[in-house]
Each structure stands twice: as structure tokens, then as C-alpha cells.
Amino acid sequence: MQGEPLLKIENLVKHFNVRLGAFGERGATVHALDDVNFEIIEGETLSLVGESGCGKSTTGFTILNLHQATSGKVIYKGENIATFDDKAMRPLRRDLQIVFQDPYSTLNPRMTIGEAVGEPILFHKLCTKAELPDRINRLLTDVGLPPRFAGRYPHELSGGQRQRVAIARALACEPKFIVCDEAISALDVSIQAQIINLLLDLQEKYGLTYLFIAHDLAVVRHISDRVGVMYLGRLAELATREQLFANPLHPYTQALLSAVPEADPVLEKTRQRQVLQGDVPSPLNPPTGCRFHTRCPIAQEVCAQTIPEWRQIEPGHMVACHMVPGGLHA
Amino acid sequence: MATIPMTPAELDEPKTSLWRDAWYRLVRNKLAIFGLFVIIVLAFAAAFGPYLTPYDFLSQDLDARNAAPSWAHLFGTDDLGRDVFSRVIYGTRTAFVVAIVVTAIAVTIGVALGAMAGFFGGWLDRIIMWLTDVTMSVPNLLLVVVINASLKAPLAAWMEAQYMATLNPFFRETIWVDFILVFGSMALISWPPYARLVRAQVLSIRSRPYITAARALGLTTRIILMRYVVPNAVGPLIVSVSAGLGTAMVLESAFSFLGVGVNPPTPSWGNMISDGLRVWQHYPHLLAAPAAVLGLATVGFSFLGDGLNDALNPRGSK
Amino acid sequence: MNAMTMSAPERLLDVKGLSIEIDTRRGPATIVDGINLHVNKGETLGIVGESGCGKSLTMLSLMRLLPNKIKVKSGTANFAGRDLLTMSKSELRKVRGGQVGFVFQDPMTSLNPVMRIGDQICEPLIYHKAMKRADARIRATELLRLVGIPSPAERLDAFPHELSGGMRQRVMIAIGLACDPELLIADEPTTALDVTIQAQIVDLVKELRVKLGMSVVWITHDLALIAGLVDRVAVLYAGTVVEDAPVEELFANPSHPYTRGLLASIPKLSDVAANRLSSIGGTPPEPGRRPLGCPFAPRCQLAEDICRQSVPPLEPLGGSGPHRVACFVAQRQLEAA
Numbered sequence: 001m002q003g004e005p006l007l008k009i010e011n012l013v014k015h016f017n018v019r020l021g022a023f024g025e026r027g028a029t030v031h032a033l034d035d036v037n038f039e040i041i042e043g044e045t046l047s048l049v050g051e052s053g054c055g056k057s058t059t060g061f062t063i064l065n066l067h068q069a070t071s072g073k074v075i076y077k078g079e080n081i082a083t084f085d086d087k088a089m090r091p092l093r094r095d096l097q098i099v100f101q102d103p104y105s106t107l108n109p110r111m112t113i114g115e116a117v118g119e120p121i122l123f124h125k126l127c128t129k130a131e132l133p134d135r136i137n138r139l140l141t142d143v144g145l146p147p148r149f150a151g152r153y154p155h156e157l158s159g160g161q162r163q164r165v166a167i168a169r170a171l172a173c174e175p176k177f178i179v180c181d182e183a184i185s186a187l188d189v190s191i192q193a194q195i196i197n198l199l200l201d202l203q204e205k206y207g208l209t210y211l212f213i214a215h216d217l218a219v220v221r222h223i224s225d226r227v228g229v230m231y232l233g234r235l236a237e238l239a240t241r242e243q244l245f246a247n248p249l250h251p252y253t254q255a256l257l258s259a260v261p262e263a264d265p266v267l268e269k270t271r272q273r274q275v276l277q278g279d280v281p282s283p284l285n286p287p288t289g290c291r292f293h294t295r296c297p298i299a300q301e302v303c304a305q306t307i308p309e310w311r312q313i314e315p316g317h318m319v320a321c322h323m324v325p326g327g328l329h330a
Numbered sequence: 331m332a333t334i335p336m337t338p339a340e341l342d343e344p345k346t347s348l349w350r351d352a353w354y355r356l357v358r359n360k361l362a363i364f365g366l367f368v369i370i371v372l373a374f375a376a377a378f379g380p381y382l383t384p385y386d387f388l389s390q391d392l393d394a395r396n397a398a399p400s401w402a403h404l405f406g407t408d409d410l411g412r413d414v415f416s417r418v419i420y421g422t423r424t425a426f427v428v429a430i431v432v433t434a435i436a437v438t439i440g441v442a443l444g445a446m447a448g449f450f451g452g453w454l455d456r457i458i459m460w461l462t463d464v465t466m467s468v469p470n471l472l473l474v475v476v477i478n479a480s481l482k483a484p485l486a487a488w489m490e491a492q493y494m495a496t497l498n499p500f501f502r503e504t505i506w507v508d509f510i511l512v513f514g515s516m517a518l519i520s521w522p523p524y525a526r527l528v529r530a531q532v533l534s535i536r537s538r539p540y541i542t543a544a545r546a547l548g549l550t551t552r553i554i555l556m557r558y559v560v561p562n563a564v565g566p567l568i569v570s571v572s573a574g575l576g577t578a579m580v581l582e583s584a585f586s587f588l589g590v591g592v593n594p595p596t597p598s599w600g601n602m603i604s605d606g607l608r609v610w611q612h613y614p615h616l617l618a619a620p621a622a623v624l625g626l627a628t629v630g631f632s633f634l635g636d637g638l639n640d641a642l643n644p645r646g647s648k
Numbered sequence: 649m650n651a652m653t654m655s656a657p658e659r660l661l662d663v664k665g666l667s668i669e670i671d672t673r674r675g676p677a678t679i680v681d682g683i684n685l686h687v688n689k690g691e692t693l694g695i696v697g698e699s700g701c702g703k704s705l706t707m708l709s710l711m712r713l714l715p716n717k718i719k720v721k722s723g724t725a726n727f728a729g730r731d732l733l734t735m736s737k738s739e740l741r742k743v744r745g746g747q748v749g750f751v752f753q754d755p756m757t758s759l760n761p762v763m764r765i766g767d768q769i770c771e772p773l774i775y776h777k778a779m780k781r782a783d784a785r786i787r788a789t790e791l792l793r794l795v796g797i798p799s800p801a802e803r804l805d806a807f808p809h810e811l812s813g814g815m816r817q818r819v820m821i822a823i824g825l826a827c828d829p830e831l832l833i834a835d836e837p838t839t840a841l842d843v844t845i846q847a848q849i850v851d852l853v854k855e856l857r858v859k860l861g862m863s864v865v866w867i868t869h870d871l872a873l874i875a876g877l878v879d880r881v882a883v884l885y886a887g888t889v890v891e892d893a894p895v896e897e898l899f900a901n902p903s904h905p906y907t908r909g910l911l912a913s914i915p916k917l918s919d920v921a922a923n924r925l926s927s928i929g930g931t932p933p934e935p936g937r938r939p940l941g942c943p944f945a946p947r948c949q950l951a952e953d954i955c956r957q958s959v960p961p962l963e964p965l966g967g968s969g970p971h972r973v974a975c976f977v978a979q980r981q982l983e984a985a
Contacts, residue, residue: 051842051843051844051845052842064546066542066545066546086551089548090548090550091548092548093546093547093548094548097546097547098543098546100539100542100543101539102539105538105539105540106539106540106542106543107540107543108540108544108557108558108561108562109562110561110562111557119547119549119557120547120548120549123547123548123549123553124548158931159699160931161931166543169543169547173547173548188698188699188869189698189869189870189871189910189913189914190698190909190910190913190927190928191698191927191931192913193913193914193925193926193927193928194927194928194929196915196925196927197924197925197927200924215842215843217843217917218872218914218915218916218917219915221915221917222915222925245917255844256843256844257917258847259843259844259846259847260843260872260917261846261847261850261870261872261873261875261876262872262875262876262916262917263871263872263875263899263911263914263916264875264899264916265875265876265895265896265899266896266899266900267875267876268875268876268877269876273847273851275844275847275848275851276844276847276848277848279812279814279815279845280812280842
């Protein structure tokens with residue numbers, strides 16, 4: 001990849017302590033995120049994919065310091081922001097924004113659209129009170145909503161419109177980086193396409209960097225520059241879009257790609273699918289060694305014993321698998 | 331066909347807020363409007379009644395004792411010849427004053443403790459919830475009787491002493507002793523439900539995505555509390571306060587009935603019912619008038635509370 | 649024309665002119681407007697549409713499971729010779745869970761959390777088939793094996809929360825299949841599941857359909873998912889069937905502008921990446937705000953005056969054949985060609 005890294009994620013770990021049993025008598029640790037390393041390049045769209053519980057959303061939340069990292073670093077402008085407290089984070093929140101999955105619950109039902117969009121502008125003192133209505137109008141126009149929506153309440157809007165409001169709100173602080181946490185997953189197909197197009201337009205217009213968290217590989221293929229595949233709290237593979245879809249190396253990536261249905265009945269009836277057996281193990285007690293070895297069709301003894309190294313196979317193509325031959329030494 | 335043609339004008343509906351929607355739902359609920367009407371009439375009587383009634387609630391007419399209802403005395407007179415209508419209206423004032431003050435104190439304590447418990451959690455939550463449980467486990471009536479029995483005499487004596495020392499006429503009105511004791515003891519037993527409600531609300535709101543969204547914008551805890559948590563928690567609280575006012579009125583009457591609330595000669599529905607009960611076979615109007623008004627008030631608050639509940643928590647809508 | 653039209657297949661379920669209304673503040677509003685649908689014996693029908701198009705309500709109404717404020721206004725639903733909408737309650741109970749099995753979207757909430765899964769599978773067997781408890785348990789074990797649950801005998805005594813989402817959906821399918829239904833209605837059965845688990849469930853249903861020779865109705869919003877799964881697709885928009893065609897025909901030659909828009913807005917894994925997806929502007933009409941003519945007309949780029957004035961009927965494309973479409977423009981374009 002060309003360009004400067006905007007964010008560097010180094011050995012990021014996030015464990016949640018939970019209490020189990022009827023009386024919370026047993027303590028346990030959810031290994032939501034373990035030893036994750038990657039960079040987010042300025043101006044790119046990096047997608048994280050994986051099934052529920054793989055830690056992709058946790059990654060987004062931990063990068064933004066909405067979850068306190070257990071260990072590891074998130075480097076932004078030369079500082080490790082993973083250790084910042086709320087107050088230290090506040091000025092940085094302008095740059096680092098997020099759009100959530102469920103547009104029905106991420107807007108305060110008691111605030112009008114205008115208030116919701118205007119709030120971060122006033123809070124971060126980005127303009128004067130007199131300029132505010134103008135600012136709000138421009139933001140709403142940017143996300144394809146008529147400015148007269150400013151006086152409406154969230155419950156009067158459709159799901160797609162609310163997601164546009166949530167995007168306008170994230171844009172209000174003039175961010176550099178937006179985490180899109182399953183931002184289109186709750187929307188209908190025809191609306192999904194509208195929002196994807198909107199996100200792409202805004203990226204072009206404002207030079208935004210996206211961390212796009214999703215489970216729909218077809219969508220991810222459509223909008224990403226690079227894609228990371230996660231499984232049970234670890235990165236399995238990270239590559240450019242072309243590399244990943246043309247030459248998936250990790251057996252999990254291969255299975256995931258093969259499980260995605262194609263909108264083509266002729267192709268679907270002929271193609272051989274590789275269907276993974278079994279379920280994802282519990283993150284409370286993840287498997288030893290490679291976490292995928294319990295479902296992996298090509299697992300060997302070594303996979304159950306040692307954690308595979310995060311290796312570069314070709315420039316820009318990282319994978320964590322014992323069974324993938326070769327490797328570059330940097 | 332029930333389809334309505336779609337016109338641009340229709341798409342530009344006037345904006346509605348959740349509050350306005352709730353109001354529309356409320357006014358379409360006939361029982362709730364009935365309840366609201368009853369409460370407004372009673373509140374009006376409580377506020378202005380004493381100026382409108384033809385008789386003073388204390389003025390006795392010993393020639394017209396225990397008179398049956400007539401145009402001169404709408405609800406008749408009692409055994410001292412006092413106008414029952416005037417006394418019932420004055421009792422309304424007593425009931426409203428007690429209910430409003432008690433509910434205000436209870437809501438203040440309950441909201442403060444509940445919000446702290448819900449928002450900060452941890453040991454503070456555990457202590458407050460322990461306190462709530464302990465308070466709720468003490469039998470209400472027993473507590474009030476004990477407070478009355480133990481504090482009334484010393485408090486009255488203290489007032490007397492103050493009057494002797496300062497000659498301030500305020501201290502001669504022993505009626506305040508009644509009120510302070512009633513307010514205090516009732517508020518003491520009424521706050522736990524509010525605390526529990528608010529804590530549950532705050533806990534549930536705290537985990538809503540829009541709170542995370544607000545944090546992601548960098549907003550401070552204070553703004554999040556004031557603009558996100560509180561406005562979303564008030565709906566259920568309004569419902570609960572409406573029901574609580576009715577309950578407080580019934581409680582006041584019950585305590586006065588038992589002689590541990592407001593004492594004669596200050597009229598209260600409770601002590602009027604208590605007096606009426608002794609002679610109801612001969613003069614049923616003495617019992618019927620205060621009891622009917624108490625019943626009406628209870629029904630009014632209960633209907634309004636139900637209506638508010640339906641209006642603020644509409645089922646089946648998003 | 650192809651072989652399917654030559655020998656008229658036997659219709660297991662035949663829904664005619666079904667309309668459903670909801671009570672709203674402004675009075676009754678039509679949600680489903682005169683739908684015609686049928687399922688042939690042994691056929692898998694996919695019903696596709698976006699949220700609010702009425703796809704789930706249609707199927708619920710057939711079992712008379714509609715929520716309180718929603719009512720069937722008119723129509724018939726002939727199932728194996730009898731009308732589901734007018735039959736007596738005791739007859740209907742025999743159909744529900746007996747001749748027609750249901751699988752719902754959310755396996756978390758559709759199973760009773762305080763009942764062992766064995767008991768939940770046995771329940772329809774004891775009720776509909778008058779089986780003895782011990783026999784029912786043997787059958788339940790077979791069913792769990794059938795739906796691919798490992799060590800089924802032990803799993804009978806598990807509670808739903810002890811199983812994963814995929815396993816729970818398999819249990820739901822086992823319950824739906826318990827009484828050898830002639831028709832299995834699956835309402836978004838994989839929407840709550842991960843993609844690798846979804847693939848498992850789709851393969852399972854494909855396999856069972858052949859093994860048991862039943863008809864399946866698969867309700868979904870995901871066109872890609874049903875491409876390899878169903879024989880025929882009915883596309884719903886705002887409570888009407890806009891297109892109904894054999895699956896290959898529908899994907900090769902989508903004729904309704906909505907179907908075309910829907911297909912175009914799905915990013916394909918095999919496509920060379922394009923930068924913009926084509927999307928359908930606007931949003932579907934709300935119930936009670938349906939336009940006068942074709943419900944899609946306000947979003948349709950091809951809409952003409954006639955589309956805004958009268959509702960296009962669902963008619964075979966080109967006059968005959970299994971491909972039916974409700975669009976004035978598509979019908980006329982074919983005539984012209």
C-alpha cells in the first residue's frame with residue numbers, strides 16, 4: 001500500500017471479565033481480541049470481516065477508546081491513545097468518528113435531527129451559533145437529506161434516512177477517520193446500495209479514511225481497498241482486496257468466501273461449496289494454538305499446539321497459518 | 331379500497347415530537363381525560379375553594395347540627411353544625427398539599443439516589459439498593475405510628491418553648507407539627523419505588539447505543555446525563571408520579587382516619603370519614619360525602635396514570 | 649414454452665386475492681393488496697421482498713397467526729382442497745404443526761427457554777400423531793439426527809441456551825418437520841445466523857426437501873441466498889406480487905423494474921469491482937400511504953401516466969408461460985419486440 005499510516009494498531013488485546021453462574025460465583029475472561037496488529041493508511045477503506053464474536057466490532061470500539069484496551073497500543077499522531085482517559089480523548093474524538101449498526105437506536109429519540117447534528121458542532125466549538133443552521137443544512141444536503149428534515153424527530157424517519165442522519169452527525173466534527181460498525185447491515189438491500197454509494201461519495205469529497213466492519217463479503221469486496229479477516233479475536237489474514245478475493249490463503253478465508261451465496265442460480269447449482277462443519281468455539285475458552293484448528297479442513301498437529309506467526313507472504317499480504325508455505329522476510 | 335393517494339402535501343406532514351404524539355394519544359383516551367378533568371376540578375377546589383365556599387370550615391351552627399343535605403348546605407352539616415361541603419373542600423386542600431409535598435420530597439430523594447445508583451454502579455449502587463430494600467421492608471403503618479408516638483409530644487413542646495421565647499405566632503400553630511410529621515413520615519416510606527424505577531431506567535438507557543454514540547462524539551458525562559439520560563427517563567417517572575399522587579392522598583386519609591395523620595379541627599377526608607363512621611347509621615351523608623370525594627380522587631389519578639402509561643409507552647409502535 | 653407449462657403441476661397451496669389490513673390512527677390501511685400465490689407439490693418457492701412488503705404477514709395470515717390489529721380482509725387460501733382462512737379452529741390446529749411446519753427467523757426467541765428441546769420436539773408428535781411419550785422420544789432422536797445434530801440422544805435433554813444459534817435453528821427445523829409436513833414455511837430462517845452457519849442450514853434444507861419430498865416456502869430479503877435454493881421466486885413489493893418466475897428465468901431475464909433494481913443493487917462477489925452500485929432511489933410507501941396506481945411508480949424511472957392511475961395486473965409475460973409480471977411497461981416492451 002502507498003501512503004502514510006493514519007493509525008497503527010500494535011499487539012492490541014481486549015479481554016472482558018464476566019461473571020458466570022446463577023450467583024456470579026465464577027469469574028471468566030472473554031478473549032474478545034488477542035494480539036492484533038495492523039495499520040490503517042490515510043484515505044483508504046480497510047474492512048474487517050468475520051462472523052459474530054470474531055472481535056471485529058471490538059476492534060473498532062477499542063481503537064476509538066470506547067473500550068479500554070487490556071494491553072497493546074493504538075498510535076495516532078505519534079501518541080498511544082489506548083491509554084488516554086475521557087478528557088484526553090475529547091479533542092481527538094473530532095478526528096475519530098463512528099457510525100453504528102442500528103439506526104433505530106443510535107439517535108436520541110428526544111432530539112430533533114437538527115439538534116442531533118448540531119450538537120457536536122457546538123460542543124467542539126466549530127462555528128458560531130449564528131452559522132449553525134447553515135452548517136446543519138449543508139451537512140444534511142451532504143448526506144442526501146432535504147434540509148427541512150432538521151425539525152423532525154428520529155421516529156419520523158425511515159431506517160435509511162436515520163442512517164444518513166447518523167453519518168451527518170459523524171461528519172459534523174469534520175473527522176479524518178470513521179469506523180463504520182456494520183453501518184449498513186440493518187438496512188434493506190435497495191437502501192444498502194444507497195448508503196454504500198453515499199459513503200463512497202463522502203470519502204472522495206472529504207478524503208476520509210474508513211474502517212469498515214461488516215459480515216457481508218460481497219459488500220466488503222465492493223468498497224474496500226484492503227480487507228482483514230478475523231476469527232475468534234485474532235486476525236487470520238489481511239491483504240489488498242485483489243489479493244484476498246483472487247488468492248485467499250487462510251483456510252478460513254477460503255471457507256468464508258465459499259459460503260457466500262451468489263445471486264446467480266446457474267452458478268449456484270454447479271459450484272462446489274466448501275461448507276465448514278461445526279460452530280465457532282466460545283471466546284470464553286478459545287482453542288489452543290491456531291484458534292481455527294477445531295474446524296479447519298487441513299489442520300495438523302502443530303496447529304493445535306503453537307499459535308501461528310503473523311507473516312507476510314507477498315508484499316501487503318499477511319496471514320497467520322502454519323499450512324501456508326513461503327513467506328517474505330522483511 | 332382503503333388506499334389513500336399519495337400527494338406531496340401529505341408527505342410534508344407537520345413535525346411531531348414524541349411528547350406531542352403522547353399528548354395526542356392521551357386526549358384520545360376517554361378515561362384518562364375523565365381522570366384529568368376530575369383532578370383539575372379537585373385541584374381548583376383545593377386552590378380556590380376556601381374563598382368560594384359560603385361557610386368557614388370551622389364556623390359552627392349549633393342550631394343546625396347533623397342537618398341533611400339541602401340547598402343551604404349541599405352536603406349537610408356535621409354534629410357541630412359545620413358545613414360538610416366546606417369541610418370536604420378544605421379537606422381537598424389538605425389532601426393536595428400533603429400529596430404534592432410528600433410526592434415532591436419522595437421523588438427528589440428517589441431520583442437522586444436512583445440516578446446515582448444506576449449511573450455510578452459499584453458499591454454506591456449496592457449501598458443505595460440495600461437502603462431501599464430495608465426501607466421497603468419496614469411496615470409503613472407501624473413506622474408512621476412509631477414516629478407519631480415518639481416525636482409528636484417533644485416537637486409540640488419545642489414549638490411551645492419557641493413561642494414562649496420569641497412570641498412568634500408561627501410557633502403557636504401546632505397544626506404545623508401535624509403536617510411536618512405527616513410529610514416526613516410519608517416521604518420516608520414513599521421514595522423507594524421512585525429510586526428503583528429511576529435506577530432501572532438509567533441502567534437500561536446507559537446501555538443504549540445512542541449513549542455510546544454520544545460518548546464517541548466526545549460529549550461530557552454531564553451533557554450525556556442532562557440531554558440523553560434524563561429526557562428519556564422522565565416518561566415512566568411521570569406515570570409513576572401521577573399514580574404516586576393518588577396513593578399519597580389515600581395514605582394521608584388512611585393515617586388521618588387512624589388518628590396519626592392530620593388531626594381535627596383541620597379537616598381531612600380521613601378524619602371526616604373516621605367521624606362519619608361513628609354515626610353513619612343515623613347520618614349517612616357525613617360518611618358518604620368525604621368517602622365519595624376520596625374515591626373520585628383515587629379513580630381520577632388512577633385513570634390518568636393508566637392513560638399516561640399508554641400514551642408514553644405505546645405498544646406496537648417503534 | 650418449457651415442460652413446466654405442459655403438464656399442469658398439482659397445486660398444494662393456492663392463495664387468491666388475499667388482502668390484509670392494519671388498524672391505524674387514520675383508519676384501516678392495506679398492507680397486503682390482493683396477492684395471488686401458489687405452491688406446487690414438491691416445489692420450493694422463494695418469497696423475496698424488503699422489510700414491510702408483507703411477506704411474513706402473508707404466511708402468518710394463512711395460519712391465522714396475525715397480531716391483533718391486523719386482519720385478513722378478503723381472499724381464499726386453498727390448502728389440499730380446503731380453505732385455510734375459513735376452516736374451523738379444530739381443523740386449523742391439525743394443519744398447524746401437522747401438515748404445515750413453520751420455521752421462524754430467530755431461534756433464540758422461538759424456542760421455549762425453560763423446556764428441554766426433546767420435550768419441545770415431542771410436543772407436536774404427541775398432539776398431532778397421538779404418539780406415546782417413549783415413541784415420540786425415539787422419533788425426536790431420529791429427527792435430531794436428520795437435521796445433523798451430533799449425538800442426538802444426549803441433546804434431547806439439553807435446554808435451548810445450551811445450544812449455539814445454528815444448532816437451535818436445526819432444532820427449530822426438526823420441530824417443523826416433526827409431523828412429516830407437506831409444506832414447510834421458513835420465514836427468514838438464516839437471517840440471524842453467520843454466513844458459514846447459513847450455508848450449513850441451506851444445504852440441510854436442500855437435502856431434506858429431496859429426502860422427504862415436501863414443498864418449501866422460503867421467505868427472505870436476500871435474493872442471492874435463494875438463487876441456488878428454490879425452483880420459483882415471487883417478488884413482493886408493498887404488499888403485491890410484482891413478479892413471479894422460475895428462478896433461472898428471473899435472474900436471467902428480470903422484467904419488473906423493481907426486480908431489476910433489486911438485482912442491480914446487490915454487489916456480486918464474482919463481479920469485477922465497479923465503483924458505484926446502482927441503487928433504487930426513495931423508499932417503499934408506508935401502509936396507508938399507498939399510491940393510487942402501481943405501488944412502485946413513485947420510485948420507477950420508467951413510470952408513465954397509466955402506472956400512476958391504475959394497478960397493473962400480474963399477467964404472464966407475453967401472454968402465456970410461467971413468467972408473470974405486474975408491469976404495464978414490461979408487458980408492452982415485450983409486445984413491441
